[in-house]
Amino acid sequence: MNEALAVARQKVVLAYSGGLDTSVAIPWLRETKNLDVVTVTVDVGQPVDLDGVRAKAAESGAVASYVADARREFAEEFVLPALRANALYEGVYPVSTALARPLIARHLVAAARREHAAYVAHGCTGKGNDQVRFDLSTTSLAPELGVIAPAREWKMNRDEEVAYAAAHGIPVAATRASPYSTDENLWGRSIECGILEDPAVEPPEEVYAWTRSPLEAPETPAYVRLEFEAGNPVALDGVRLPFVDLIARLNRVAGEHGVGRIDHLESRVVGIKSREVYECPAATVLVKAHQGLEALILPRDVLEFKRSVELRYASLIYDGLWFSPLKAALDAFVTSTQERISGEVSMKLYKGSAQIAGRRSPYSLYQAGLATYSSGDRFRPEMAEGFIYVWGLPARTWAAIGPDAAGAEAPKPRVARPHH
Numbered sequence: 001m002n003e004a005l006a007v008a009r010q011k012v013v014l015a016y017s018g019g020l021d022t023s024v025a026i027p028w029l030r031e032t033k034n035l036d037v038v039t040v041t042v043d044v045g046q047p048v049d050l051d052g053v054r055a056k057a058a059e060s061g062a063v064a065s066y067v068a069d070a071r072r073e074f075a076e077e078f079v080l081p082a083l084r085a086n087a088l089y090e091g092v093y094p095v096s097t098a099l100a101r102p103l104i105a106r107h108l109v110a111a112a113r114r115e116h117a118a119y120v121a122h123g124c125t126g127k128g129n130d131q132v133r134f135d136l137s138t139t140s141l142a143p144e145l146g147v148i149a150p151a152r153e154w155k156m157n158r159d160e161e162v163a164y165a166a167a168h169g170i171p172v173a174a175t176r177a178s179p180y181s182t183d184e185n186l187w188g189r190s191i192e193c194g195i196l197e198d199p200a201v202e203p204p205e206e207v208y209a210w211t212r213s214p215l216e217a218p219e220t221p222a223y224v225r226l227e228f229e230a231g232n233p234v235a236l237d238g239v240r241l242p243f244v245d246l247i248a249r250l251n252r253v254a255g256e257h258g259v260g261r262i263d264h265l266e267s268r269v270v271g272i273k274s275r276e277v278y279e280c281p282a283a284t285v286l287v288k289a290h291q292g293l294e295a296l297i298l299p300r301d302v303l304e305f306k307r308s309v310e311l312r313y314a315s316l317i318y319d320g321l322w323f324s325p326l327k328a329a330l331d332a333f334v335t336s337t338q339e340r341i342s343g344e345v346s347m348k349l350y351k352g353s354a355q356i357a358g359r360r361s362p363y364s365l366y367q368a369g370l371a372t373y374s375s376g377d378r379f380r381p382e383m384a385e386g387f388i389y390v391w392g393l394p395a396r397t398w399a400a401i402g403p404d405a406a407g408a409e410a411p412k413p414r415v416a417r418p419h420h
């Protein structure tokens with residue numbers, strides 16, 4: 001390679017985990033696409049040795065490498081809005097993996113601008129959701145950047161990748177590969193592949209790492225007291241904590257009690273049904289507590305409408321549309337619902353379950369004088385009769401003129417019928 005060409009080579013910023021796929025991607029991008037590779041590794045709470053990762057990036061042929069501890073940023077700018085929206089994809093999955101992708105994409109774009117790179121790249125395959133999230137997040141933030149997904153293009157299987165790595169001097173961990181594919185961050189851990197691909201089979205105990213089996217969880221329940229201010233969790237058991245630390249603590253105590261295991265028959269963006277197992281102890285407890293506080297504070301119509309927004313919010317995160325006008329608009333709605341969501345929720349953690357034990361708020365719509373069946377009742381039952389008369393008027397009128405009305409003949413349809 002002559003000097004002039006080497007100088008002219010363009011750069012690509014690669015989302016780098018330090019694993020086999022993204023390590024092999026470094027020489028592959030150089031050889032196949034003639035690009036200099038800059039790696040970016042973002043700590044969102046996965047087990048990662050940032051120094052080790054930088055060393056491995058260099059060994060694998062990267063020209064530069066960035067690492068960032070983005071745990072706080074992830075918690076406050078990505079997890080928190082999702083929690084305020086009680087975001088559960090298909091009603092069960094707290095979108096943990098999905099939430100980290102737009103954050104990583106934002107770091108990729110920032111590095112690409114610093115490095116004057118023309119492309120970003122990621123290690124996703126062509127069958128999953130993550131490629132959709134990386135591609136869409138990147139192009140929404142930086143339409144001028146190209147996106148390359150080496151694993152979508154190369155036709156290598158695992159053995160071929162190992163051979164490719166060996167041929168390029170990339171160290172490969174000697175441990176036998178686990179049958180499972182996992183992804184982790186503060187908000188949860190996902191497990192797929194292996195025996196989990198058979199949805200008829202119960203997930204074996206060995207897939208879990210964050211949660212104890214409910215069978216082996218302590219015999220005595222634990223109570224955790226969560227304090228919210230304007231929709232945000234601010235304290236755990238009376239101790240004010242940054243959200244990122246509150247999540248970490250809650251993951252430990254709830255995981256200890258077997259809380260947060262989720263077995264999801266999931267509908268992927270790309271049309272595939274897949275079986276995914278998650279461990280999301282803190283997310284499970286926090287969403288339940290937050291919903292429980294909202295139930296105390298928000299009127300019925302707001303709660304009902306918010307449920308539909310929540311489903312949509314979870315889907316758009318799942319679908320890779322974090323940086324979209326719909327997300328911004330739904331945020332405005334959610335924020336306006338959270339103003340009064342302040343108070344305290346006590347959660348009981350016991351053998352895999354998380355239940356609300358008690359809740360209170362200065363904005364509680366629950367009024368003892370209205371709800372009670374004992375003395376002190378302020379409700380005026382004589383008003384109920386008139387209310388029911390008006391409330392039921394349309395239904396009563398409908399029934400009175402219909403074919404089922406007692407003794408009534410169905411009115412003859414007035415429409416002209418064709419006759420022969």
Ligand code: ARG
Nearest residue numbers: 097098129181182183190276
């Ligand atoms: N099915 C989950 C999701 O789409 C988890 C994906 C896990 N990703 C991974 N690269 N292992 O959010």
